[in-house]
Amino acid sequence: MAIHPDPHPLELPDRDQDWLPWVEERAATGLAEARAHAARLVEEAPGDPAALHRWNEVEVALGDVLALTSLMGAVHPDPAVTEAAERREVEARELAGDLRRDDAVFARLDAVDASALDPAAARVLEHALRSLRRAGVALDGPDRERLRGLDRRADELGQRFQRTVREGRLVTRVPAASLDGLPEDYRASHRPGDDGLVEVSTDYPDTLPFLTHSRDADARREVARSAHRVGWPDNDVVLSELLRVRQERARLVGYADWPTYDAEVKMVGTGAAIPAFLEDVAAATEVAGRAELAELEQVARDAGEEPVVDHSSWRHLTETLKRQRFGVDSQEVRRYLDAGRVREGLLGVTGRLFGLRYDPVDAPTWHDEVHTYDVVDQATGQRLGRVHLDLHPRPRKYNHAAQFTLVSGLRDRRLPEGALVCNFSRGLMEPDHVVTLFHEFGHLLHHVLAGRHEWAAFSGVATEWDFVEAPSQLLEEWAWDAEVLQGFALDAGGEPIPADLVERMRAADAFGQALATRTQLGYAAISHGFHQDPPDDLTAALGELFGRHALIRLVPDTHFHTGFGHLVGYGSAYYTYTWSRVIAKDLFSAFDTDDLFAPEVAARYRREVLEPGGSRDAADLVEAFLGRPHDPTAFTRWLAGGGADGSGTPAR
Structure with a gap:
């Protein structure tokens, strides 16, 4: 794609009818440029560092196509545009895989002498060669062709899963009286029909306020049931195949399973370290989590409800407790949040x-x-x-x-x-x-x-x-x-x-941080467990895996996994959210809570953590900012209620 001496933003189409040809043309151009740069790469003399720069151009061109198609597939209102984007995304991923399995590409890159490069270029080369090996460049003909088919199928299944979620909006019809407790603007936008029923969709602005504020436990349960049935039953079949495709792919390139393959390029390092990390955090939150759960169960009893804390009740019970104990009503807060x-x-x-x-x-x-x-x-x-x-x-x-x-x-x-x-x-x-x-x-x-x-x-x-x-x-x-x-x-x-x-x-x-953390661990256990050993019955395994760490229950007769899009994007690595939280609390400990805008620390954070992008390992970025290796002290203090900065202010 064109290189401009004076960089300027991308020019997007200004007429609806121009979007489809623009997406098609930009994608086709990017794919053609990737192929052309790859062809020039293999023509470079063995050992010439120019091959690495050609590889960079391949990544630029493919990255442009994948960025465009991913965004357009997610947001464009014209189905023809989203369908074209999805087709081009599969084509781009297939080309990326083919180039990473190209013997000539590997030979030219492998011949470059890393010791003769500057540190940045040497890092690029190291990561490029690693990506080619992980893509199966060492496989023979039949296995390589099998891997190519698996990659294409995985892309198709991932797209189908996300499309089903995107288009799987459900509506629950509940009695108008179940809006008792909801904000006035919510009630005004949810007028009952002639039958006295109100429609609540699975869109976030509909579902979450209803589950938080409605005083009707039965209606909340039905709305929660709908929210956790998005994508059912279609995505159950799609996900089941995707898990098996990923497992076969990992084993074909020499790994024991998908988590082992996936973790190799992450901070966690190994697949086995993921459940160990989850167990450590679960142990640290056991006492506090169960104490918080008991308090919510008592709130339910006091309200004359069954003392069951599940995905239909925990938001409402937590809201009730916070209103009673702390004088905080989220409806009061909402009026300040235009x-x-x-x-x-x-x-x-x-x-x-x-x-x-x-x-x-x-x-x-x-x-x-x-x-x-x-x-x-x-x-x-x-x-x-x-x-x-x-x-x-x-x-x-x-x-x-x-x-x-x-x-x-x-x-x-x-x-x-x-x-x-x-x-x-x-x-x-x-x-x-x-x-x-x-x-x-x-x-x-x-x-x-x-x-x-x-x-x-x-x-x-x-x-x-x-x-x-x-x-x-x-x-x-x-x-x-x-x-x-x-x-x-x-x-x-x-x-x-x-x-x-x-x-x-x-x-x-x-209040509820330990309980919320345990819920995140439940999601992470699903993410890891599904990929570690893909089960025959996903719904049955869902309950067992979630219940290993989560203290809040799933609503019966639901299928949370069929709408859990992170199973496609994050794969076995949903533990990321808790892992990152440990580091985030440590990063925040460097800021002055009495002056969050102190310029020196913010400028150092921008310079040492944000601007480097992927030019250094994450652990090195954090150490450069903090002046020491990261550790879990601030996170542990936060869970205990002491404040991430050690100041004694309430934990957040």
Whole structure:
């Protein structure tokens, strides 16, 4: 794709009818360029470092195609565009696999003398050769062809799984009286039909407030049952085959199982270390988790409900306890969280923290609700990248929250560009959703600030996959600070959220951390266990694996796994969220909680952790910032309620 001496953002189509040909043309061009660069690579003289630069161009071209197709498949409202994107994504992944299994490509790269390269180039070479070996370049003809078929099938199954989730929106019809306890704006948007019933969809802005505030236990159970039946039964069959394809693939290239194969390139190191890590965290949260569970069971008894804490009741019971014990009502908090103000507040906070400015851009996008900004360095006035915020639900859109790459930045060549894809309310936001917005924006910042490397392999969120959540989890801390919130959390009359309410929110949030951590361990056990030894009956195994660590129960007659998209994207590595949380709490210990915007520490964090991208190992990035290796002390203190910074403030 074109190299510009003056990097500028990608020009997107400005007419609906132009999107399909634009996606097709950009994908076709990228694939052709990847093939052309690979052909030139194998023509280089053996040992010539130019081969490594050709490999970089292959990665640039393929990365462009995969970024475009992944985003368009998730967000574009035209089914023809999403279908074209999915087809091109399979083609790009197939080409990537073929090139990584190409003997001539491997021979040219393997002949390069790493000792003659600078450290950055040597790291690129080391990782490139590792990726080729993991792709099966050493296999003979029949096994190589079998692996090629497995990779293609895995891509097709992953796409089918995510498409079924994306298009699998369900609706539960419940009595109008079950809206008792819901906010007024929610009730106003959920009017009963002639039969007196109200429709609650599986979209986040519908389901989560209902499960939190509805006083009707039976209705909550039905809504939760729908939420955990998305994708059933189709995705049960799809996932079952995907797990077996991955297992066969791992064994074909010489690994015992998929977790062993997957963990090799992560901080955790080995597949066996994953369940050991889960056990360690489970032991650390056993006493506190069971104490919190007992308290929620008592709340249920006091309300005359059955003392069962499951996915239909735990949000409501926790909300009730926090209201009674801490005087915190999330409906009271919601009135300060107008979606537009929160969005602008997020930009103000991160701009102040990292020395950035966000300039609104009137540019075409895939939907008129998308907000676009250029990211500018305050000190130099240099444009660093462009971001697109696609924050509200619509039919057929990716229905969780995630950051997507659109363009990976390269120094002096192209600006990084990415999108935040979420599903938040258009009016007043749930407090949890504000935290999620800060979290996901952390990924987007990482993508932009790490977008100035020469090598594609280092650009953006390119660190080990079990570290990528840590910078985003760190940014969540700013969503809990009274000074920060008072800058944008205003009620309809313009009054900021009271500081004492924020302190009560912090104290209330400290309750349930052990229980929530155990729930995350349950999801991680599913992720690892499904891949370690793919079961014949996924639903039966789901309950057993989840129950190893989680204390909250699954709702009977549900199939959580068929809508659990992380099983495709994260595979066996959902433990990442807890692993990263341990590191995030350690990173936060370096900040002054009395001055979260202290410029020296924020600038050092930007320089040592975010900007390097994948140019150094994650453990080295953390050590460079902290001045020591990372350790779990802050995380353990947080679980115990002592505050991540050791100050004694309520843990968050």
